[in-house]
Amino acid sequence: MTSIRRKLLFTLLIALLAAGFTTATATFFSAQAEFNDFLDAHLRETAESLGESARNSLPASAPEHLTIVGDAPSYRIIVQVYDSANNSLWQREGTPALPLPDGPGFGLAKVDGKTWRTYSVAAGPLVITAGQDLGVRTSLAATAAFRILQPLLLLLPFIAIAVWIVVGSGLAPLEKTARSVARRSPTSLEPLSMKGLPTELAGLVNAINDLLRRLAESLSAQQRFASDAAHELRTPLTALKLQVQLAQRAKTPEAQQKCFSRLNEGINRATRLVQQLLTIARLDPDASKKPMTTIDLAELAVSVREDMAPIAQQKNIPISVNPGAAVIDGMEDAVRLMVTNLTDNAVRYTPEGGRIELSTSTENGLSVICVSDNGPGIAPEERQRVFDRFYRALGTKTSGTGLGLAIVKRIVDIHHGSITIEDGLDGRGTTFRLTFPPLGASTPRSPMRIA
Template sequence: MSSLKNRLLLALLGLLLGAAAVFGLATYRSVLAETEALFDYQLRQMALSLRDQGEIAPDQAQALADEQLDFVVQIWTEDGRSIYASRLHPELPARALLGFADVQAGGQTWRTFGVATRARVIQVAQPRPVRQRLAAGTALRSVLPLLVVAPLFVLLGGWIVARTLAPLRRVATEVRGRDALALSPLPEAGLPDEVAPLVTALNGLLGRLGQALDAQRAFVADAAHELRSPLTALKLQLQMLRRAADEPARQAATEQLAQGIERAARLVEQLLALARSEPGAAAALEPLDLAELARQALADLLPLAAARGSTLELQADAPVPLQGERAGLTALVRNLADNALRYSPPGGRVELRVGHEGGAARLVVDDSGPGIPPAERDKVFDRFVRRAGQEEPGSGLGLAIVRAVAQRHGAGVTLGESPLGGLRVQVRWPLVPPSPAAPAPGRARVPAA
């Protein structure tokens, strides 16, 4: 049963029926015992009332002999001779038992009380079934009001449960009536303490979903804007290729088209990397070695470093274990190294260092390029932002990807001055205990061509 209301109603009904059963049984047994005691008192008083009476008057004897009277009165002399019986009951014993006693006679049980005086013995008897029937009727009449009130309690309990769960129904109705784009917070006024945390959590989730949707809308708008220019350039270059009059012009147009395709492919690759790094994107975390990721990223950039005549060096003295997403961290290291190579002059120097510092994993990238002024360092992490005066073609997504990946892994990114004269980028992660299967440390270096 999945309904909370039905569970509460069944629980309250079970508790009410259990309490009614216990209370009714206790009341029934109590009234039964009290009625039995009252009947015994009546037997005793009747016997004692005849104790000091000399003769039984005829009218009194006639009253005691009434067939509707349940009592049987017997009187004996002190030597055991019967001198009176209100009704003839041969099944009753011919000798009295003093005090209270249960006697089997005539196929039923009799309750008797006997008392002795100096001259006579008096016994009053009453059938036990009659007593039990009268006592049971009295006990049932005492429990009857509870049986009448119990259904009213059930209805009252149902009304209380419905009133208690009304805030949950209001919240469900509010959520059910919204469309996919209605992410405004749910009202929290008047909610009970048990429901308020749920609504607060839902509002937090709606806020995060709103931020994610806004980020996706902004990303799609920016991507469409940035893709429009290279695609238009490709169309123009293709038209120039078709219009080329001779072989040298055709080769020049082909070269420009190839460069345009390469720039467009790089832009699409960076857009996809940024989309994978956005909040809410699925990520498969696994144990990784940052030093090994750096080696792989630098291996991919060796042709670019060689073509520019630049020196690309990695210093990794020990494995640096991390728990993260392989594709995202690889993109982070590759973008930092690629930016350092592209924005450093040909023949420049780029150094990457991977290690531990202050209880945290650290990646440092130094280059010999022009660097970034302190006033502009916060802006370069925005999407599609390129500094004025840059001649190197690009999309302005490299550092945006780095920041997005770092935030998803709980890392921090800072920019500073490099000892090589250019920019220093430092990324710090929480430290993860080293894995015994981590690759051995090493150093990679590509000298200037």
């Protein structure tokens, strides 16, 4: 696992060392150039000074007794005098013999593997040469560069400690937040405290708090759904158990057959309830991320009418379709289930001899599909609550689970549509009016949730 503190410390120290060595290198080359200019001038002044003295009065003593004014031991300048009159060479004891120059001025000479910088001047029969090992110049420049780098090397441990403390102080809120999360119980979804957090960490904590909020909503919805589902399943299962007991106690085949008929009806109701529970459960988690296709609502309405017509004919209810141009992006199976649920509701609640109409159209750029009937209708005060799970309007005598319209509302939300309830056909009954964005307008989509 990578440590931010160690990474920052290592990076900063490397950067400091790199900056120090870069500065030292630049100082070395700069100092070397300065020393070269200065020591070249010093060589020239030394040789010319001795040459001027020799012109005024030929040297009466050996070169080792010559004194170079302004010379420093660290410069290590040597002087030799060649007398062309008697072909003799004078030089200080212990100094190497430099080769005779080709002419006056600066030159380079190789002696014993070392390179010497020389300056020669003529004074009558004498040739005076001042020389200096180039290694001396390099050493002087290196010393100057090291003096620049030395304070940084000495301060490096203190800088490392300071960086460690500063980085640790900066990361303290992150560590505090991590400990706060670690101490939480699995069921605690309260938002993390934002007090005293730096700006860089506030964004992360905000995102975590948003995730916790969505998790709390999801868990609450699941718990409520599980509780409601258990409550709704308990009743039909109890009824089935009673029907089985009645069938066991029946004394005549007719009574037994009647119990079995009721048992079959109860099984059908329970099966329908389970199917709808599974349907709404499948629609909940990230349903809007599923692939969408282009759906012609007019064709879909005709197809649903053909599927529902046999059931409607049992109550002598005709289903008509008024098709108009209407196209949406959506999950075809879900949209079909939505229209089928509304049509099935209309068939079950519309009395015998009534009528149902499916219509599609495009209004103000929006795709619209309506399912209308001339049944008993829904009271205005209950038109919003009918979309709640397991809710059934007061006075409803038709059997049902209270999940059909909740499924419809969920599918509408997934497709970023809206649903309203209006009066139905012939001034009575109900019209479910579903409005959806035009083709292509509902993408990209974000996940939807229902409580």
